[in-house]
Amino acid sequence: MENYLFEVCANSVESCLAAQAGGANRVELCAGIPEGGTTPSYGDIATAREELTTTRLHVIIRPRGGDFLYSPLEQRIMLKDIENARRAGADGVVFGCLTPEGDVDLPLMERLMEASEGMSVTFHRAFDVCRNPMKALEDIIALGCNRILTSGQQPNAEQGIPFLKELQKKAGERIILLAGCGVNEKNIARIARETGIHEFHFSAREEVTSQMQYRNEAVSMGGTVHISEYARPVTTANRVTRTIEALTNLG
Numbered sequence: 001m002e003n004y005l006f007e008v009c010a011n012s013v014e015s016c017l018a019a020q021a022g023g024a025n026r027v028e029l030c031a032g033i034p035e036g037g038t039t040p041s042y043g044d045i046a047t048a049r050e051e052l053t054t055t056r057l058h059v060i061i062r063p064r065g066g067d068f069l070y071s072p073l074e075q076r077i078m079l080k081d082i083e084n085a086r087r088a089g090a091d092g093v094v095f096g097c098l099t100p101e102g103d104v105d106l107p108l109m110e111r112l113m114e115a116s117e118g119m120s121v122t123f124h125r126a127f128d129v130c131r132n133p134m135k136a137l138e139d140i141i142a143l144g145c146n147r148i149l150t151s152g153q154q155p156n157a158e159q160g161i162p163f164l165k166e167l168q169k170k171a172g173e174r175i176i177l178l179a180g181c182g183v184n185e186k187n188i189a190r191i192a193r194e195t196g197i198h199e200f201h202f203s204a205r206e207e208v209t210s211q212m213q214y215r216n217e218a219v220s221m222g223g224t225v226h227i228s229e230y231a232r233p234v235t236t237a238n239r240v241t242r243t244i245e246a247l248t249n250l251g
Contacts, residue, residue: 022240035065096126156182
């Protein structure tokens with residue numbers, strides 16, 4: 001049996017608990033999923049830490065959606081968020097910073113790495129929009145990051161299989177590649193088989209309908225971004241288990 005590890009992208013403490021019940025090794029706790037994930041509240045982190053007993057807790061450090069070029073003010077926020085994650089007992093943090101030219105922002109990353117000492121560090125999918133991924137790979141290894149979350153610079157990991165395979169060969173044992181974005185029970189085995197990657201990041205969400213009986217669907221809380229106020233995606237233990245078993249049952 002291959003030694004696979006499974007990380008669930010959890011959008012709430014509820015999703016963290018479902019990930020644990022489904023057998024996930026680790027969660028990445030995020031808010032702002034429609035924006036690609038932003039830093040969750042201290043309350044979310046602390047409560048997840050209290051509730052998770054067998055699953056490791058990583059926290060995304062991303063002050064906003066959009067690009068990965070951060071202002072001095074945003075950098076201060078990120079450093080304070082790392083402090084909060086440490087204070088709440090997180091096992092790891094997840095971040096990534098780029099220069100205007102699309103390279104890894106080494107001075108800022110070094111500051112964030114120093115603040116994260118003692119915690120596991122994942123360089124997130126900022127990697128997928130960097131200018132020169134092979135140079136970025138070497139820079140991230142030199143920084144001492146533990147892993148890179150990547151879809152192989154494609155919209156999802158299944159489309160990124162050819163480059164993920166190349167990246168895995170180049171990385172070797174020097175850093176962990178975490179294949180993520182669009183990983184599910186239908187494609188995880190193929191991604192593993194064709195890339196040689198052993199860690200996988202997926203959400204395993206299903207839509208849960210609100211229990212509200214009175215509804216005013218003419219009003220949107222998001223203004224110009226109209227999403228359903230009466231349904232929300234939540235990780236389910238059943239889907240986490242199905243995704244893991246789609247790979248591990250092959251042996």
